[in-house]
Amino acid sequence: MSGHLLLLSPSANRVYAGAADALVAAELRILLGAEDPGLVQPVEVAGVDYLAVALDDLDERTSDVLGRLSAAFAVYRREGELLRPVPLVRPDRFDDDLVTIPKYPGKTNEQFTRLLTNVTLASVVRPADGVRAVLDPMCGRGTTLSTALILGHDAAGVESDLKAVEAYTAFLKTYLRRKRLKHTIDMTPVRREGKSLGRRLDLAVTPDAGGRTQNLSVFSGDTRQSAALYGKRRFDAVVTDAPYGIVHGSQPLSGKRDRSAAALLGEALGVWAGQLKVGGALGLSWNTYGLTRERLSALATEAGLRPLESGPYLEFGHRVDASIHRDVFVAVKDA
Numbered sequence: 047m048s049g050h051l052l053l054l055s056p057s058a059n060r061v062y063a064g065a066a067d068a069l070v071a072a073e074l075r076i077l078l079g080a081e082d083p084g085l086v087q088p089v090e091v092a093g094v095d096y097l098a099v100a101l102d103d104l105d106e107r108t109s110d111v112l113g114r115l116s117a118a119f120a121v122y123r124r125e126g127e128l129l130r131p132v133p134l135v136r137p138d139r140f141d142d143d144l145v146t147i148p149k150y151p152g153k154t155n156e157q158f159t160r161l162l163t164n165v166t167l168a169s170v171v172r173p174a175d176g177v178r179a180v181l182d183p184m185c186g187r188g189t190t191l192s193t194a195l196i197l198g199h200d201a202a203g204v205e206s207d208l209k210a211v212e213a214y215t216a217f218l219k220t221y222l223r224r225k226r227l228k229h230t231i232d233m234t235p236v237r238r239e240g241k242s243l244g245r246r247l248d249l250a251v252t253p254d255a256g257g258r259t260q261n262l263s264v265f266s267g268d269t270r271q272s273a274a275l276y277g278k279r280r281f282d283a284v285v286t287d288a289p290y291g292i293v294h295g296s297q298p299l300s301g302k303r304d305r306s307a308a309a310l311l312g313e314a315l316g317v318w319a320g321q322l323k324v325g326g327a328l329g330l331s332w333n334t335y336g337l338t339r340e341r342l343s344a345l346a347t348e349a350g351l352r353p354l355e356s357g358p359y360l361e362f363g364h365r366v367d368a369s370i371h372r373d374v375f376v377a378v379k380d381a
């Protein structure tokens with residue numbers, strides 16, 4: 047026996063209702079740029095589930111990918127019948143409690159958020175000119191934004207619920223002070239032509255002494271105004287978990303509301319596409335009960351994006367609960 051075995055975080059299957067192996071395998075294939083589905087396969091060894099990675103040597107890039115994955119727990123090299131532990135080096139610039147401490151209805155699971163962010167960033171085709179800028183145009187209380195910071199990127203958001211932006215700001219203030227991380231944070235009113243447009247959050251944080259300062263900003267406001275709010279600024283990636291057409295903590299709403307989630311995406315996709323740099327990628331998760339992949343793909347194409355719909359990109363569908371079947375859609379902005 048040769049190759050490597052990847053043990054997934056025990057919580058992963060709770061997030062994905064038993065589908066974690068398949069989802070993380072698809073994530074890993076996209077991050078490695080591997081066409082061959084045989085490269086990553088679920089296996090069971092002595093009653094424990096692993097992902098078998100058919101690579102005998104882990105070069106620097108592959109090790110970096112394994113450390114970045116959304117649900118990697120441990121890696122072993124297979125030596126005959128024995129498993130030798132291999133250090134898993136995470137690129138994380140902040141502790142994971144930056145995303146695990148906040149708990150609220152409607153929060154996107156943090157492992158899934160990391161998967162969505164990883165898959166989208168791996169689909170960006172422009173050369174890396176240093177750090178990536180990630181926009182979540184429906185950012186809630188910031189799970190994607192904090193994930194982008196953890197992965198070493200800059201983050202920007204828009205959220206229509208002012209209370210969510212205020213709650214995220216309050217959390218960051220307490221968290222960064224408690225962790226004694228060097229930072230400046232401000233929340234200020236936004237006014238244009240004498241009219242109040244809401245508020246904006248600005249954060250500059252330096253997680254390691256002497257390291258790079260990372261920036262985060264969030265506007266309260268409608269996502270369809272995202273381009274107006276951010277002006278000329280362009281992003282490498284747009285990553286968002288779209289509204290599911292349900293009210294959290296309440297009964298599922300009628301099909302009418304589901305259709306309105308689809309209508310919102312129809313209006314917003316063109317705005318977000320305009321905010322991407324050429325070669326940038328959009329990745330969104332959505333509830334397929336309100337909108338089919340075919341329709342979403344047509345909307346993205348109309349917005350000037352090229353949907354990625356081969357191999358592992360079609361392997362992310364999973365059940366969340368009786369009213370939500372979640373899937374991942376990725377598209378690229380070509381020249």
Ligand SMILES: C[S@@+](CC[C@H](N)C(=O)[O-])C[C@H]1O[C@@H](n2cnc3c(N)ncnc32)[C@H](O)[C@@H]1O
Binds near residue numbers: 152155184
């Ligand atoms: C599925 S939640 C995202 C949650 C977020 N990822 C988190 O973990 O906090 C969708 C978010 O979209 C926001 N939203 C819905 N319609 C919007 C709009 N038109 N403009 C901006 N945000 C909107 C909702 O308020 C909600 O916070």
